[in-house]
Amino acid sequence: VCGDxxxxxxxxxxxxxxxxxxxxxxxxxxxxxxLQQKPKSMRITINGTLGKGVTAKDVALYxxxxxxxxxxxxxxxxxxxxxxxxLSMEGRLTxxxxxxxxxxxxxxIAPDATTFNYIKGREYAPKGEAWDKAVAYWKTLKSGDDxxxxxxxxxxxxxxxxxxxxxTNPGMGIGITETIPSDGGVxxxxxxxYMQFKPGQQLLGTKVDYVFLGACTNGRIEDFRAFASxxxxxxxxxxxxxxxxxxxxxxxxxxxxxxxxxxLAEAGFEIRQPGCSACLAMNDDKIPTGKLSxxxxxxxxxxxxxxxxxxxxxxxxxxxxxxxxxxxxxxxxLL
Numbered sequence: 001v002c003g004d005x006x007x008x009x010x011x012x013x014x015x016x017x018x019x020x021x022x023x024x025x026x027x028x029x030x031x032x033x034x035l036q037q038k039p040k041s042m043r044i045t046i047n048g049t050l051g052k053g054v055t056a057k058d059v060a061l062y063x064x065x066x067x068x069x070x071x072x073x074x075x076x077x078x079x080x081x082x083x084x085x086x087l088s089m090e091g092r093l094t095x096x097x098x099x100x101x102x103x104x105x106x107x108x109i110a111p112d113a114t115t116f117n118y119i120k121g122r123e124y125a126p127k128g129e130a131w132d133k134a135v136a137y138w139k140t141l142k143s144g145d146d147x148x149x150x151x152x153x154x155x156x157x158x159x160x161x162x163x164x165x166x167x168t169n170p171g172m173g174i175g176i177t178e179t180i181p182s183d184g185g186v187x188x189x190x191x192x193x194y195m196q197f198k199p200g201q202q203l204l205g206t207k208v209d210y211v212f213l214g215a216c217t218n219g220r221i222e223d224f225r226a227f228a229s230x231x232x233x234x235x236x237x238x239x240x241x242x243x244x245x246x247x248x249x250x251x252x253x254x255x256x257x258x259x260x261x262x263x264l265a266e267a268g269f270e271i272r273q274p275g276c277s278a279c280l281a282m283n284d285d286k287i288p289t290g291k292l293s294x295x296x297x298x299x300x301x302x303x304x305x306x307x308x309x310x311x312x313x314x315x316x317x318x319x320x321x322x323x324x325x326x327x328x329x330x331x332x333x334l335l
Contacts, residue, residue: 001028006216006298008099011108012092013115014141016076018106039105040074040150043143045081048157053332055226056091057218057296057315059083060098061163061173066155069171073103075151078143083157084109089118090222097217098298101170110142162331164203164294165313167191168302176204176318176330194302195310196290203312203328209291211242211323212305213316214272215279218296219247221254223316228263230320230334236268237326243285244269245277267324281306294322 001020010017099107119125126134161175168191182199246252278285279297287293289308300311317331
């Protein structure tokens, strides 16, 4: 538990992890216990195989559009199925990170070989015989074959393409080739007015002012590898301001060890100091009023990236495509 709603990120390790308030932090520090109502259980199964250019971020944005931002309220979500099992650890961290944006208390994925390989050899991981014992125990931390969930949902990977948001909550999203709906219920018109979009509008080709790669959603090494792979051999669009912010100093170090900083520099990008940055307009990293940002962060609320800033949530590949073309671009056309 931690005083940050995106603590659910740790669910990628098979942990029951969730955000709490400051008074609850006090309770945990004093007693190592916390009083909670047991949440309902939901399993989301995603079948099939993800297509070219489709990432864990796109899966999460798709689920948020299907369930809405309150569709998982009161639930703890377990992600399952072939798509989830095939995700890298970084992808799983991204998916669990965004559980909170569907209203869920948290989300998690049963630990498996991918989890154990990711943890093995790290600074605080058990070593030797203790490691073997730990893995044997961790393998038991999964739902039984006869487990019954309060709610079961199934989706098909074939229905998921690179995604973007068009409104002012993460559930207001579309496939990148789709058009904005003609009606979206309460707050729809106000949201579109803020974003300066219209019902039925296609966003492909829309001019972009800022691109942000980072946040606890997409500030990991895999995200920088993806971004670098798309911009390699290309150049940043002259009229785009790009902020590339590692999620931690460990990621920053790995970026430099792998030479990704050089690839990015050749394409006209620079790595900024690790932190939250433009995700929530910290320090001076604010998107100016009225400017349009393609962001890999987790929230696109009014003013989230700066007063009057307009935010489109997207994957690192979609952000990279916008950064080099200067407009919203389907990343699959550049891969």
